Every structure is written in C-alpha cells, then in structure tokens.
Amino acid sequence: MRFFSTKNKVVSVGFKDALFQGLSSDGGLFMPETIPHLGTDFFNSKLNYSECAVGMIHPFTKDDLTHSQLTDICESAFDFPIPIKELNDTDSVLELFHGPTLAFKDFAARFMAHTMSHFLENENKELTILVATSGDTGSAVANGFFNIDGIKVIILYPSNRVSTIQEKQLTTLGGNITALEIDGSFDDCQRMVKTAFQDTDLRSRLSLSSANSINVARLLPQTVYYAWAWKQYGKDIPVIFSVPSGNFGNLTAGLLANRMGIPVEKFIAATNANDTFSNFLNNGIIQNQDAIQTISNAMDVGIPSNLDRIQNLYYNDVNQVKTDISSWSFSDKATKDCIQNIRNEFEYLIDPHTAIGILGLNQYREKTNSKAKGITLSTAHPGKFSDVIEPIIKNKIPLPLSLKIAMKKEKNSIKMSKHFSELKDYLLST
Numbered sequence: 062m063r064f065f066s067t068k069n070k071v072v073s074v075g076f077k078d079a080l081f082q083g084l085s086s087d088g089g090l091f092m093p094e095t096i097p098h099l100g101t102d103f104f105n106s107k108l109n110y111s112e113c114a115v116g117m118i119h120p121f122t123k124d125d126l127t128h129s130q131l132t133d134i135c136e137s138a139f140d141f142p143i144p145i146k147e148l149n150d151t152d153s154v155l156e157l158f159h160g161p162t163l164a165f166k167d168f169a170a171r172f173m174a175h176t177m178s179h180f181l182e183n184e185n186k187e188l189t190i191l192v193a194t195s196g197d198t199g200s201a202v203a204n205g206f207f208n209i210d211g212i213k214v215i216i217l218y219p220s221n222r223v224s225t226i227q228e229k230q231l232t233t234l235g236g237n238i239t240a241l242e243i244d245g246s247f248d249d250c251q252r253m254v255k256t257a258f259q260d261t262d263l264r265s266r267l268s269l270s271s272a273n274s275i276n277v278a279r280l281l282p283q284t285v286y287y288a289w290a291w292k293q294y295g296k297d298i299p300v301i302f303s304v305p306s307g308n309f310g311n312l313t314a315g316l317l318a319n320r321m322g323i324p325v326e327k328f329i330a331a332t333n334a335n336d337t338f339s340n341f342l343n344n345g346i347i348q349n350q351d352a353i354q355t356i357s358n359a360m361d362v363g364i365p366s367n368l369d370r371i372q373n374l375y376y377n378d379v380n381q382v383k384t385d386i387s388s389w390s391f392s393d394k395a396t397k398d399c400i401q402n403i404r405n406e407f408e409y410l411i412d413p414h415t416a417i418g419i420l421g422l423n424q425y426r427e428k429t430n431s432k433a434k435g436i437t438l439s440t441a442h443p444g445k446f447s448d449v450i451e452p453i454i455k456n457k458i459p460l461p462l463s464l465k466i467a468m469k470k471e472k473n474s475i476k477m478s479k480h481f482s483e484l485k486d487y488l489l490s491t
C-alpha cells in the first residue's frame with residue numbers, strides 16, 4: 062500500500078516511510094491510496110482484539126511487515142482491557158483509558174513504538190521523535206517509547222495549560238524522554254513541530270520523526286476499537302459514534318473504519334468551545350482560530366490538523382461531510398453539569414472529554430429522535446482530571462496507582478519560548 066500526501070497526490074511513500082517521516086516533506090499529511098473494504102463478514106466473525114487489529118491493519122502494512130510480525134506488534138501493543146459500560150438500552154461508553162497512561166492515546170503510541178522499534182532493530186541510527194501535546198499524547202508517547210534503544214523523544218507542551226497530573230506524566234520519566242515547556246498554546250507547539258519537519262537544514266542533520274496524529278501510523282490502530290465496539294452489537298446494524306474531538310485524529314480513524322465496512326448511522330464530532338469544525342459544517346469555511354482554554358484541555362485545538370484528511374476523504378465537499386458527521390460544541394458549564402448528571406443518574410464517573418462526547422450524543426438524539434445504539438468514546442480516565450472533577454462532585458476521587466507514583470516524582474522540564482529558532486538551536490545542540 063502506498064500513502065500519498067494530501068498536498069500532492071503524486072508524492073507517495075510506503076508504510077515504513079510514512080511512519081518514519083510523519084509529515085510529507087511538502088507539508089501534507091499522508092493518506093492511504095485505497096481503503097480496503099473488509100465487509101461485515103470479517104467484522105462479524107469471531108476474533109479477539111489483536112486478530113481484529115491485524116485483519117484491519119495488515120492491508121496497509123503488508124509490504125513492510127509480515128502477518129506474523131504485525132501479530133507480534135499488535136499482541137504486545139494492545140495488552141490491556143477495553144470494556145464497554147452500558148448506561149441504558151441505547152447508550153454506552155467505550156472505555157479506551159485502560160492503557161498505561163490512562164488515555165486512549167496509548168493505542169496509537171504503543172502501536173507506533175512497537176512498530177518503530179521493530180524496524181530499528183537491525184539499524185544503527187539514532188532517531189529523534191518530536192511530539193507536540195495538549196496533554197495526553199505526550200505521556201502516551203513518552204511511556205510507549207521509554208527506554209527504547211536508538212530513539213530520543215522530545216515533547217513540546219504548553220506551559221500552564223495541561224493538568225498537574227498530565228504534566229507529571231510528561232516530565233518525570235527521564236532517560237530518553239525530554240519535556241520542553243513552551244510559553245504558548247498547543248497550536249504554537251504544533252506549529253513548531255510542523256516547522257521543524259519542513260526545515261530541510263534540520264532534517265538533513267537529524268533523523269526526525271513525529272508521533273502526533275499527523276502520523277498516519279497513529280490512525281491505523283485507532284480504527285480497530287470502532288470495529289471492536291460495533292462487534293458487540295453486530296448484525297449489520299448501524300450505530301452512532303460520538304467522538305470527543307480536538308485534532309480529529311480519532312474521528313478520522315472512525316471514518317476509515319466506516320469505509321472498511323463498519324456500518325455507522327452518524328459520527329458526532331463533539332467539541333469544547335473550540336468550534337472550528339462545527340463552523341466549517343455550517344458555512345463550509347475553515348476559519349483558523351486561536352485555541353481557547355477549557356476544562357477538556359486535551360481538545361483545546363484551534364486548528365485541527367486532521368481537517369486536511371477529512372477534506373480529502375470527502376473531495377473538499379462539505380455537504381458530503383455533513384451526511385456522515387454532525388458536530389456541536391459545548392461550554393465548560395455544560396461539561397461540568399454533564400459530569401454531575403451522569404454521576405447522579407448512573408453512579409458513573411466520567412472525565413471532561415468523555416462528558417463532551419455524551420453531550421454530543423444527547424444533542425443528536427434530541428435533534429433526530431434516533432433510537433440507534435449510541436457509543437461514546439471515553440478518551441481518558443477521570444482520575445487524570447481530578448483537579449477539575451473533584452470540585453464538581455465535591456468529593457475526592459481515588460487516583461490509580463500509576464498516577465500516584467507519577468505525582469510523587471519531581472517535575473523536570475526545559476522552558477522555551479514559542480520561537481522556532483530556539484527549538485532548532487536546542488535540537489542541534491543535543
């Protein structure tokens with residue numbers, strides 16, 4: 062399978078190159094040349110999670126990875142539970158937060174880490190992974206790549222805009238992981254990373270790779286849990302997926318899963334106050350805006366980078382996008398009320414991102430009266446956002462053990478301005 066650049070269809074690379082390059086040298090994002098249709102027979106067959114993952118990912122990677130190599134990667138990457146919590150007859154929550162850093166980013170980060178480590182096994186080169194994070198990507202990537210030989214990870218995160226726990230998770234690993242604390246927003250961090258990739262001088266001197274959702278290798282593993290969730294209901298019934306969205310990598314993976322054969326009635330792109338996407342659906346215009354800070358901070362993205370991919374999947378026709386996706390944006394106040402309501406009604410604690418997803422599903426049902434099964438993707442463990450949640454529910458929430466350990470460690474970051482030149486100097490000096 063070849064992967065082409067969204068900026069120029071003539072530029073195409075194989076899976077391994079797409080994985081290591083991250084972003085195409087023309088600034089475009091890689092997209093698979095074709096999306097294999099597996100059909101509901103495949104999805105209805107009895108498969109465990111890694112078998113399902115191998116079946117879905119293999120068509121994209123088979124030029125570079127054998128079936129058995131991919132099986133090894135998937136078995137070691139996806140070794141944690143993926144429960145579905147049913148709230149009532151129609152609504153359920155897909156808990157994607159049982160990986161080591163307690164957010165859904167573990168799926169993609171662990172897949173990438175195991176895949177890159179496989180390819181680097183017999184090579185004697187040092188790779189630098191640059192990653193911008195709004196909170197959870199950084200820790201998932203850091204954790205996934207921690208102690209992998211030949212790989213250095215540099216994380217850029219916006220100072221004072223990630224939760225205390227997220228910051229501890231990012232800054233306390235040490236070893237091959239370095240955290241840069243940027244005086245700016247997530248969009249600034251993302252821009253710095255993108256600029257680094259387009260800097261030919263830098264790229265000729267360093268072997269750079271990215272682990273942001275600009276990397277197509279992150280999307281592939283994220284297609285699998287859509288299938289996994291759908292399989293619980295099965296029998297060709299379309300479901301609704303509500304996806305709390307920031308950079309829209311998760312949602313884009315859902316769109317790929319849909320084209321591979323998962324029947325979907327509608328995708329809900331649920332966002333916080335950062336409403337670039339719902340505006341786009343309303344008026345067809347992508348208006349870049351500065352990121353607004355909210356309590357669902359991992360989705361504080363003004364310029365979602367995967368919009369390029371979505372545009373590409375729908376031939377730049379917003380009306381086609383609207384047939385598959387609805388989108389609404391929700392305030393912090395609505396988010397807090399939702400956390401409280403879900404707790405009262407179901408004795409179930411959700412994090413602020415998941416709350417946005419649930420609000421999106423509720424809104425869709427109100428507008429359409431649809432009674433289809435609705436699955437909200439739960440993207441983080443509530444314990445990660447205890448500083449937001451505890452004042453809402455007026456109660457302490459117990460921290461999972463891994464978070465307790467991280468909280469006890471000393472933060473270790475390098476402060477930096479949002480000027481690219483400073484990042485470049487730093488990268489060349491280490």
Ligand SMILES: *Cc1c(COP(=O)(O)O)cnc(C)c1O
Binds near residue numbers: 166198307308414440
């Ligand atoms: C990253 C993240 C999101 C947003 O996912 P995208 O793929 O960027 O849209 C939502 N929730 C949490 C907890 C996240 O960490």
